[in-house]
Amino acid sequence: MKKVVLLGAPGVGKGTQAAQVAKYLDVNCMASGDLFRDHLSRESELGLQAKSYMSVGELVPDEITIGMVTEWLNMPEQSSGFVLDGFPRTIAQAQALDNVLNNGTGGLDLVIHIVVPVSELIDRLSGRYICTKCQKPYHIVSSPPLIKNQCDDCSAPIYQRDDDRSDAVKKRLAVYEEQTAPLVEYYVGSGLLTKVDGLGQIDEVRTSIQEVLA
Numbered sequence: 030m031k032k033v034v035l036l037g038a039p040g041v042g043k044g045t046q047a048a049q050v051a052k053y054l055d056v057n058c059m060a061s062g063d064l065f066r067d068h069l070s071r072e073s074e075l076g077l078q079a080k081s082y083m084s085v086g087e088l089v090p091d092e093i094t095i096g097m098v099t100e101w102l103n104m105p106e107q108s109s110g111f112v113l114d115g116f117p118r119t120i121a122q123a124q125a126l127d128n129v130l131n132n133g134t135g136g137l138d139l140v141i142h143i144v145v146p147v148s149e150l151i152d153r154l155s156g157r158y159i160c161t162k163c164q165k166p167y168h169i170v171s172s173p174p175l176i177k178n179q180c181d182d183c184s185a186p187i188y189q190r191d192d193d194r195s196d197a198v199k200k201r202l203a204v205y206e207e208q209t210a211p212l213v214e215y216y217v218g219s220g221l222l223t224k225v226d227g228l229g230q231i232d233e234v235r236t237s238i239q240e241v242l243a
């Protein structure tokens with residue numbers, strides 16, 4: 030089981046879990062949001078195109094997103110497997126993913142749907158701070174850094190993403206319901222979807238996911 034998608038609303042913990050699943054499976058992890066943020070920080074053409082959508086919590090248009098992710102998927106190092114975090118987010122993206130895989134090394138093995146109640150998501154996202162250097166996540170109330178505003182691991186400053194501010198959080202959750210939630214049915218239909226409870230400690234969720242992968 031080496032080609033895995035993590036599906037779930039913003040704030041369910043996809044990023045944290047995806048990195049651990051990739052390590053467990055010994056494959057690369059691709060977070061589409063991280064790819065976009067990398068383009069943004071380099072002020073590339075693609076980053077400039079994505080910026081106006083990202084800052085208000087809207088999805089970047091499919092043709093831009095699919096192009097960026099297809100390029101990543103077609104790299105030779107991805108042929109043995111991968112973990113996707115934040116892609117696909119629309120039916121068109123899921124169909125594009127199926128096409129890329131069916132033209133290459135075969136289809137997805139598993140889609141893990143991480144589920145967390147909306148009230149918890151709002152609390153997690155609006156309190157989230159991230160290291161500017163290593164991307165380690167913190168929660169300003171429930172898991173703050175040892176030294177104020179400074180990453181425990183690399184001492185770089187931590188920051189709040191523009192799209193973790195209150196208005197953008199509401200928008201992102203609405204966009205999820207409207208455009209991404211239909212993927213649950215899509216993947217139930219193809220027999221690939223398994224649901225995992227995303228409440229609880231990071232290690233507990235990781236154990237549930239590893240049981241599914243075993």
Ligand code: AMP
Nearest residue numbers: 061062082083087088089094115116118
């Ligand atoms: P994330 O880090 O996954 O929360 O993504 C941050 C933002 O990047 C999203 O709110 C979107 O604006 C954009 N984004 C990331 N992945 C996608 C995707 N698969 N399709 C469209 N937009 C995306």
